[in-house]
Amino acid sequence: MIINDQYNIGHICTRRQCDLGRGEKVAMRWISQQMETTDYTFGDLETESNRFANALAGLGFAPGDVFFTFLPKMPEQFFAFLGALKLQVIAGTLFSNFGEEALLDRLGDSRARGIITKKSFLKKLSRVRDRLPHLRCIILVDSDEHQSEEILSYSQLMREAASEFTAPATGADTPSVLHYTSGSTGKPKGVQHVHRSVLSQHRTAREILQLTEDEIYWCTADQGWVTGTSYGIIGPWSMGVTQVHFGGGYNAEHWFNILEREKVTVWYSAPTALRMLLREDPELFAGCDLSRLKHIFSVGEPLNPEVIHWARRTFGKDIHDTWFQTETGAIMISNRPGLEIRAGSMGKPAPGIEAAIIADDGSPVADGEQGNLCVRPGWPSMFVTYLNNEEVYGQKFRGGFYYSGDTAYRDADGYFWFLGRSDDVINTAGHLISPFEVESALLEIPEIAESGVIGAPDELLFEKVVAYISLHGQYQYSPQLDLKIRLYVSNKVSSIATPQEIHVIDKIPKNKSGKIMRRVLKARHQGTDAGDISTMEED
Numbered sequence: 057m058i059i060n061d062q063y064n065i066g067h068i069c070t071r072r073q074c075d076l077g078r079g080e081k082v083a084m085r086w087i088s089q090q091m092e093t094t095d096y097t098f099g100d101l102e103t104e105s106n107r108f109a110n111a112l113a114g115l116g117f118a119p120g121d122v123f124f125t126f127l128p129k130m131p132e133q134f135f136a137f138l139g140a141l142k143l144q145v146i147a148g149t150l151f152s153n154f155g156e157e158a159l160l161d162r163l164g165d166s167r168a169r170g171i172i173t174k175k176s177f178l179k180k181l182s183r184v185r186d187r188l189p190h191l192r193c194i195i196l197v198d199s200d201e202h203q204s205e206e207i208l209s210y211s212q213l214m215r216e217a218a219s220e221f222t223a224p225a226t227g228a229d230t231p232s233v234l235h236y237t238s239g240s241t242g243k244p245k246g247v248q249h250v251h252r253s254v255l256s257q258h259r260t261a262r263e264i265l266q267l268t269e270d271e272i273y274w275c276t277a278d279q280g281w282v283t284g285t286s287y288g289i290i291g292p293w294s295m296g297v298t299q300v301h302f303g304g305g306y307n308a309e310h311w312f313n314i315l316e317r318e319k320v321t322v323w324y325s326a327p328t329a330l331r332m333l334l335r336e337d338p339e340l341f342a343g344c345d346l347s348r349l350k351h352i353f354s355v356g357e358p359l360n361p362e363v364i365h366w367a368r369r370t371f372g373k374d375i376h377d378t379w380f381q382t383e384t385g386a387i388m389i390s391n392r393p394g395l396e397i398r399a400g401s402m403g404k405p406a407p408g409i410e411a412a413i414i415a416d417d418g419s420p421v422a423d424g425e426q427g428n429l430c431v432r433p434g435w436p437s438m439f440v441t442y443l444n445n446e447e448v449y450g451q452k453f454r455g456g457f458y459y460s461g462d463t464a465y466r467d468a469d470g471y472f473w474f475l476g477r478s479d480d481v482i483n484t485a486g487h488l489i490s491p492f493e494v495e496s497a498l499l500e501i502p503e504i505a506e507s508g509v510i511g512a513p514d515e516l517l518f519e520k521v522v523a524y525i526s527l528h529g530q531y532q533y534s535p536q537l538d539l540k541i542r543l544y545v546s547n548k549v550s551s552i553a554t555p556q557e558i559h560v561i562d563k564i565p566k567n568k569s570g571k572i573m574r575r576v577l578k579a580r581h582q583g584t585d586a587g588d589i590s591t592m593e594e595d
Contacts, residue, residue, distance in 0.1 A: 057258060057294060063251040064226035065233075066109070066142035069293035070102040071223070078269075078296045085272075086131050087314060089304040096131065098296070101138065104131075104214075106221035108139025111213040115170070115193055119144035119224075122166045122234060125279065126159070126173040126181075128152040129303045132197045132210060133279050136172050137289060141232055141251075142223040148234040151280035152177070153551040157497060160184040161243050162236045163191060166443060172210065174198050180547075228252035228436075234443065235282050237382040238481055238490035246443030247382045253286075254294055256386035256437035261291030263407055264378065264392045265322055266351060274300040274314065275324040281487070282382045283355050286437070287324055291386075308333055312341045319348040326356045327363060328485040330375065331516050334366045346371055351393055353378055356486025357518040358474045361399035377402055379474065381460060382488075383452070385437030389472050401471040402464070409435060413466050418455045421465070426475055429464040430457035480574050482511030483519050489553050491574065497548040498523060501541060503531040506564040508572045509555070512581050520556035524577050526563055533560045 057068060073083070079099035086094045096104075117123065123140045125148070127133045133149075140147040148166060150159065159180060163171065167190040173181065175198050185191070192206070199209040232251045236244040261267045265287070273292050277284035292299050300318050304310060306329055315323065352367060352375045359377040367375045378390035379402045389411055391403035405411045410432035413421040421427035433453065442449040452459055463475045482489040491509035498507035506526040511519035523541075527533065538558060546554045565576040579586035 057254070060225070061227065062223070062225060063228045063230065063254065064142060064144070064223040065251050065254050065290055065294075066105055066138040066140075067223040067226070068254055069138055069290065070098060070105055070142075073098040073293065073296045074102050076296065081296065082298045083293060083296075084131070084134065085298065085300050085318060087300065087302045087304075087318075091304075091310060091313070094131070098293075101134070101293070103219045104135040105138035105142060106219055107214045107217040108135050109142040109221045109223075110217040112140060112143050112145060112170070114213075114217065115208075117143060117145050117169060120146065120231065121170075122146045122148060122168040124148040124150050124163065124166075124168050124171045126150040126152065126154070126171050126177060127197065127279075128174075129278065129301060130197065131301075132172065134289060134301075136195075137279070137285070142221060144224060144226060144230055146231050146234050146248075148236075149279045149285060151278060151550060151552070153546075154180075154280075155546065155548045155550050156180045156183045157493070157548045158244075158550055160187060162246070163188050165236075165243065166234060166246055169193070170195065172197060178207075226251050229440075231440075233285055233385075235285070235382045238488045238493065242492060244490065244493070245445055245448065247282075247439045248441050248443050249385050249437065249439055253385045253437035254290055256435055257286045257291035258294040259408075260387040260406055261287065261295055261297075264376075264387050264390050265291070265324065265353060266393055267292060267295055267297050267322060269296045271297050271321045272300065272319055272348070273297050273322045273324075274302075274318070274320045276302070276311075276326065276329060277324070277355075281356075282380075282385065283324070286380075286386055287355075306332060308336045308340055312344050312346075315346055315349060316344045321348050322351045322353070323349060324353045324355065326486045327354050327359045327377075328357070328517055330354060330363050330367070331360065334363055335516075338370070341370070349373060351376065353390075355380070355387075357483050358400070358402075364397065364399045379403070379472070383439045383458075383460075384431065384435070385439060386435070388431055388435075398467075398471050401467075401473050403472065404470050405472075411466075411472060412457060413464060413472075414455070414457060414459075423466050423468045426463055426465050428478060429460045429462040429472070429474075431460065432456065433458050480510070482509075482521055484511065484514075484521055484552060485517045487552050489521060493549050494521060494523065494545060494553050494555070495572070497545050497553075498525060498541065500548070501544055503527055503537055504541075508564040508574060508577050510574050510577045510581065512557070512578070514556070517556075521553060522557045522559070522577075522581055523555035524559045524561050524564060524580075526561055 083098045084096040172195040197210045233249045275288040376391040413427040494509040495507045508524045514520040565573040576586045
């Protein structure tokens with residue numbers, strides 16, 4: 057796969073595949089929201105990503121510059137991502153439902169020079185544009201002509217760009233993909249990867265997902281998520297695998313139609329989506345011919361045992377749970393074909409990965425006991441820094457291990473079992489939400505005096521966002537205020553971060569240094585004992 061030390065991900069996913077004789081092979085079967093199909097070959101991927109690389113070069117982009125995609129699922133997402141990487145520009149991806157504050161945090165922290173988006177998203181960008189001094193261009197996929205020197209047309213750029221481009225020799229340590237991940241305090245952190253990550257993504261696609269070049273593969277993840285880049289772009293295309301990509305959202309009838317019509321052989325999705333399918337009327341898919349489907353995988357949150365049992369009844373197949381993070385870049389622990397599934401377990405470490413359960417003091421933990429889920433550093437897709445936050449990056453490594461921030465235990469047979477986050481980050485439908493971000497947005501609403509946000513167990517989402525607020529004395533809670541709060545958080549942070557529940561209380565519990573005591577809020581929500589509250593500030 058690596059020829060003459062050329063690690064460039066864009067090159068490997070396109071030019072390399074053409075050199076191997078796959079230029080006419082379908083790389084992507086694009087299915088629109090209306091279920092209309094368009095095929096793109098590896099030759100098409102090569103040409104379109106070349107044009108985009110040339111377009112960026114013509115705009116003055118250079119290796120190390122940061123460029124983001126801010127798009128719903130659409131073919132241009134893939135052309136732009138691969139084209140940027142060919143030029144050695146750092147490629148970041150953003151969820152299309154991000155609000156203005158989420159955009160500002162990520163574009164500002166990374167000093168992004170450019171972004172590709174749609175006209176309908178310009179309003180969000182315009183509200184924070186004056187606070188993004190490094191942003192030089194906004195490329196619109198749905199504009200036929202340039203609107204200004206700064207707001208440019210994708211179509212016009214691509215028409216004027218040459219179709220030939222040779223990626224420069226790209227070393228293993230060259231920065232590649234940038235994803236932002238949330239923490240329980242402070243702003244989101246930029247997780248920087250390098251081009252050598254393709255080694256891990258290629259290997260796990262082959263050994264865990266068990267892809268071969270003959271598969272029809274469908275990963276439902278959005279490209280704003282690390283799964284959508286590692287296993288919706290890099291891993292499969294580095295192997296020359298045909299991928300299905302669907303531009304619509306969750307729709308059970310469409311999903312089963314795609315699985316059957318496209319003869320999908322390997323399917324990678326999320327537990328929340330699978331739980332939604334479980335709730336559908338079985339008659340919806342009773343007549344579907346899914347005989348070509350060989351393997352189903354899931355990622356993003358723990359997989360409920362009942363979903364595994366449902367899949368066995370419905371598909372006659374197991375669902376193989378996998379565990380990895382934005383920081384790890386590739387699957388670290390998983391169930392996979394050939395390994396006995398223990399319902400509810402994360403499985404065992406991937407080949408070449410050393411995982412361990414370690415106590416807070418750095419000592420090993422006996423099997424069956426809870427501790428920090430850690431991984432021995434050195435795998436190729438390991439992140440190399442938190443952008444502009446080297447101190448926090450260093451805190452993730454202690455005693456020769458990377459501390460994931462998750463808690464788990466290992467059983468006597470070497471299976472790992474997820475227990476939860478060791479911080480307050482909320483995992484809702486596989487997306488990590490910072491309570492701090494939501495709390496900050498809530499405090500910008502004039503009626504709200506204080507806010508505290510927690511995650512609470514949810515049968516569908518795994519965790520739901522629950523907000524506790526106290527109001528300024530002159531205000532009362534009302535349906536109008538409830539709607540105002542939900543819309544504001546959705547527009548400011550993201551629709552994913554919108555609280556599922558809002559509770560009004562007299563005072564948000566804080567310790568004597570002013571830190572919100574989220575465990576007290578969690579105990580209140582769950583009706584359990586809050587434990588030691590001696591440090592809580594007094595009324």
